[in-house]
Amino acid sequence: MAKKQYSMVIDLHACVGCAACDIACKRENNVPADFAWSNHIIQTEGTFPNVKYRHIPTMCNHCSNAPCVANCPTTAMHKTEDGLTMLDADKCIGCRACQLACPYGVIYFNEHEPHQDTPADKAPVIPGCTATLEEVRAKTGVPLPYYNPARAETIPGVRPKGVAEKCTMCDHRLAKGDMPACVEACPAGARIFGDMNDPQSDPRKALDKHAPSVLRPEKGTRPNVLYIREF
Amino acid sequence: MNTEIIYEIQSGPYWDWRVALDLFLGGAGVGALLFAVLLDERFKGKYQRICRTAAWLAPLLVGSGLLLVMLKMGRPFHLFLAYTNFNPASPLWWGGVFQPLMLVGAFVYAMKWRGDHAQDAGRTWLGRLLVPLAVIVGAYHGMLLSVIVARPLWNTGPTVVAAMLGFASTGIAVVMLVHLIRMKLAGRLADEGHVAHFLDDMLVVRNILVAVLLLQLGTFFLWWLSLKFGALQDQQALAVANEISGPMFWWLGIGVGLILPLVLGAIAVWLGEAAHRRLQVGVIGLTCSLILLGGFFFRLAVLLGGQEDLPVNITF
Ligand code: SF4
Ligand code: SF4
Numbered sequence: 389m390a391k392k393q394y395s396m397v398i399d400l401h402a403c404v405g406c407a408a409c410d411i412a413c414k415r416e417n418n419v420p421a422d423f424a425w426s427n428h429i430i431q432t433e434g435t436f437p438n439v440k441y442r443h444i445p446t447m448c449n450h451c452s453n454a455p456c457v458a459n460c461p462t463t464a465m466h467k468t469e470d471g472l473t474m475l476d477a478d479k480c481i482g483c484r485a486c487q488l489a490c491p492y493g494v495i496y497f498n499e500h501e502p503h504q505d506t507p508a509d510k511a512p513v514i515p516g517c518t519a520t521l522e523e524v525r526a527k528t529g530v531p532l533p534y535y536n537p538a539r540a541e542t543i544p545g546v547r548p549k550g551v552a553e554k555c556t557m558c559d560h561r562l563a564k565g566d567m568p569a570c571v572e573a574c575p576a577g578a579r580i581f582g583d584m585n586d587p588q589s590d591p592r593k594a595l596d597k598h599a600p601s602v603l604r605p606e607k608g609t610r611p612n613v614l615y616i617r618e619f
Numbered sequence: 620m621n622t623e624i625i626y627e628i629q630s631g632p633y634w635d636w637r638v639a640l641d642l643f644l645g646g647a648g649v650g651a652l653l654f655a656v657l658l659d660e661r662f663k664g665k666y667q668r669i670c671r672t673a674a675w676l677a678p679l680l681v682g683s684g685l686l687l688v689m690l691k692m693g694r695p696f697h698l699f700l701a702y703t704n705f706n707p708a709s710p711l712w713w714g715g716v717f718q719p720l721m722l723v724g725a726f727v728y729a730m731k732w733r734g735d736h737a738q739d740a741g742r743t744w745l746g747r748l749l750v751p752l753a754v755i756v757g758a759y760h761g762m763l764l765s766v767i768v769a770r771p772l773w774n775t776g777p778t779v780v781a782a783m784l785g786f787a788s789t790g791i792a793v794v795m796l797v798h799l800i801r802m803k804l805a806g807r808l809a810d811e812g813h814v815a816h817f818l819d820d821m822l823v824v825r826n827i828l829v830a831v832l833l834l835q836l837g838t839f840f841l842w843w844l845s846l847k848f849g850a851l852q853d854q855q856a857l858a859v860a861n862e863i864s865g866p867m868f869w870w871l872g873i874g875v876g877l878i879l880p881l882v883l884g885a886i887a888v889w890l891g892e893a894a895h896r897r898l899q900v901g902v903i904g905l906t907c908s909l910i911l912l913g914g915f916f917f918r919l920a921v922l923l924g925g926q927e928d929l930p931v932n933i934t935f
Contacts, residue, residue: 423629430625446626455768461711462697463704479700482693484633485711491769493628493928497693550693606852607768 393452393471393612394557395584396571397591397600398445401617402578405443412573413447416558418539418546420504423496425555426570442619445579447570448473448494448555449603449611456486456495465552471584471612472557477544480551487552491607495554502546506533557581584612631926637691639919641684642760643789645718646782647914648680649757650790652725656746664738671732672801673794678725680793681756685718710766714759721752757786764925771849771856772925777842784835789914791828795821796907799900825903829884832910836877860924868920876913880906 405428413419413426431442450473456465457473464479465486475486487495509522525532539545541560547553558568566572571579582589591614600614655673658666689695701715728749731742761782764773846857860868883906887899 424627427626427628431622433622435621458706458708459711459767461706461709461715462700463706464700479697479704480694481697481700483691483711484693485709485767487629487633488926489767489769493626496629497633499693552693606850 391469391585393584394450394562395471395582395591395612395614396447396557396568397580397594397614397616399578399580399594399598399616400442400444401619402576403443403445403574403619404576404578406575408573408575409445409570409579412569413555415534416536416539416561416569417556418534418536419553420496420498420502420546423553425494425496425553427494444603444615445570446492446494446603447613448557449492449609449613450555450557452610452612453608455489455491455607455609459485459489461485468559470559470562472559473554474556474559475543475552475554477547477551477553482550482552484552491604491609495552497552498547498549501549503533628928631928632923633926634922635691636919637687639915639922641688641691642763642782642918642922643915644680644684644687645756645760646786647789647793647911648677648682648684648725649721649753649760650786650788651680651794652677652721652728652749652753652790653787654790654794655728656750659743659746667732667735668801669794669798671729672798674725674729674732676794676797677753678722678729681718681725682722685722688714710759710762713755714763717752717755717759721749721756724749724752757783760786764921770925771852772846772860772921775842775845777838777845778921781835781838781842784831784838785914785917788828788831788835788910791824791831792907792910792914795824796904796911799904799907825884825887828910829881832877832881832884836873836881839873839877856925859927860921863927864920864924867916868924872913872917872920874913875909876917880910880913883909 407428410424410426410428414424417425419425425447427446429442429444429446431440431444433440433442450471452471454465454467454473457467460466461483462479462481464476464481466474466476468474482497484497487497506521510520512518512520519527521532524530535545537545538560542563543556543560558566558570561568567581568579571581580590580594582591584591586592594616595614598616600616602611602614651673655670655677658673659670664670689698692698698715701712706712724745728742728745731739731745761779764770765775765778765782768774843857846853848854883902887902887906
């Protein structure tokens, strides 16, 4: 057993579907425009007036039996001692086997160089309407495109063309004793994070009260992102 | 009950025609190498020229497949990392390590077929040594898709069997076809001697080919049964695959690649009895072309059809 098993319990009853987690993750991890390390499923069921609406936050489940790790030919995708599934960009050959192997669609592949969607410095996004990047930079003093240098502490701050990327459970923040960005950003306290091997941890306490579910249990991946209480 | 699921992820296909072509060429290359070695063992240098064709085809096919799959990779020149980082659980690791080795071995083996040496002990031994390597590369191509649990269309036993049988049929077909063309271009129908003798001796090969095609047909039927009457996700995967590449699979993979060759095979047998040798050669050429065409489209249909993501359900 891993020394620690970092896990996240998501309380679907508490979640209000605001997607603050998705945005916080993008900001924290310099996630490209089209990618969503922190994502969500929207499920509507039934016919009016008997309808059901679900907002299910998703992310890498850091599976204990991770098929992405088993299928990676270079061990770029690997498990850490803390039970996280991590991707070493230096070893990644961009074969996309992990993407095919993951049953949850949470891995993204960089087909292009980073910042493809960032408009050139001198051209406004909407001509005659918005400011240019250069003008915004000068007025605000903020480097653009937005970049969080802290992300580069453990993996490339922005991932290069030709490699895969996915949620790291904010390992760079965990190293400093901080919570993952999505946990911190959640206004409803729906994301409960901690070491599942510690009986006193918050996720363990949450599971003592409520029976958990996981996505696609039939795949046998043993996810470490668990869901409690349906709304 | 109406259920709508919205889940925006990076859309596929993650693996495209280049991977299908690698599976096809790599498999045919493995089949060609085994064909050369077995023919050499069986007839002791009698069919030098066809063995030479097969021996040269092997590295050409395997090398082209490897090149194509590398073109598909984000960072192809990092493939050497497979040699320094071991992950035997990954079929791609086996492919990354053993396919280049087989390529080199098959090339050396082909070089040993230069000249007119009917028998060459070194060549025979090298051929024998290459057999396990070819089997590993064949198994890699066969298992690449089937070990991916997330893709129910691929994750079945018959997928592996169908792929392995495909190597045998396409391997034999590509050698026969290229050899017939070579003989035609050389201005003779058969440089092994009289075409009648060649065809008679090749009877065993034809019978193997027919048996392989019949087995393939049976395997496809089992595969279809296991999905059609399997778990809900298997049925969904089959329905999705049918929508994406059903016509390609049924018409080109099964119709052109299996049924027509079997019909033509029966005609070839009848023509053989009637001693229409030249016509028979034409029929064999056509049969082999159809097997190859169907073999590629079968792989492409399965590759594309199996990648579509199924709805992710949450169960409480
Ligand atoms: S969710 Fe997907 S990427 Fe994350 S560990 Fe599981 S299989 Fe791998
Ligand atoms: S894309 Fe990279 S991380 Fe994914 S399986 Fe290939 S080498 Fe491993």
